[in-house]
Amino acid sequence: MTEQSPDRIRCLFSADAIAKRVDEVAGEIAASEPHELLIVVVLKGGYMFAADLSRALSRYGVRLEVEFISLSSYGSGRRSTGEVRVLWDIGTEVSGRDVLIIDDVLDSGLTLKFARDLMRQRGARRVAIAALIDKPVGRRVDIEGDYVGFTCPDYFVVGYGMDAGHAYRELPFVGVLVSEDEVGG
Template sequence: MSNTDVGHSIETIFSAGEILSRLQVLAQEIAAKRPENLLVVPILKGSFVFAADLLRALHAAGIAPEVDFLTLSSYRKSRSSSGQVSILRDLDLDVQQRHVILIDDVLDSGRTLAFAKDLISARGAAKIETCVLLDKRAARAVSIEPDYCAFTCPDVFVVGYGMDVGHRYRELPFVGRLVD
């Protein structure tokens, strides 16, 4: 399936229905571990749609976490990582002795997620897990694997479902790739 937007065709990789079905399964996997004192930390901006839908699925599974946000960037307006991770917005809540689940959109080089995990660890979290929408299984710059993953993704630049290129396409209800 493809959609057209302002001169670009967008090929669907994961449909809205596939995503929502998978999130229900992820929420059940998380709930089965009965996390206590849970703090969910979406890494913005790309994970915001995924995080919102996952939080609703967690609620349906009987989990009521606190939520705070961390804004990190290694891409800026580019399609490739700069290799440097910057904190653009820090957490408001204390993570000390908390079970923290970091939510990210895409795990590729691993730098952003590893940076966030190290940051939360240094601040005294009791347990840190990671949950990603997409694992590209690309050559990682750092050694990290997600605790929870919705989909393994081809190694292509993706947009939609919160992910963008130049601040566009976040609103799409599916994950797709631009076809030039």
């Protein structure tokens, strides 16, 4: 576990800003009138966004099912290795359904492109991507999010499901780790 304290994190997107944006994204998704919606949550980082977005969709009257997939292109570092591996697959049929893939960050695009292509290969009627954070500077493949919470510079962000060394996922906001030089340490 990382030994940094939360006071070494600069807030980038507050809990209130996230809640407001999640509701707006849910409204956009509801307006698309999804057919037999299956939400596929990319673990681990996408769980918090997916939970809040699912509840918001319910308030808009959207009925859905939830599945989880675990994909990795990171290994132990902070940059993608370029190779996507399926660590845990969904167990639900997607053929003929609308699939919404939910993840925390769209950066290199490798993982979400892989997931989108996989759902299309399995016969999904329509596949859309919802990402809380879009970091287009790091994009390595041609892919865009259909529903994006916030566009972010190429920072390594933590909180709201995102981690650094398995720490900070529980924070209610999205922040950037601050170096000791920046806090006067």
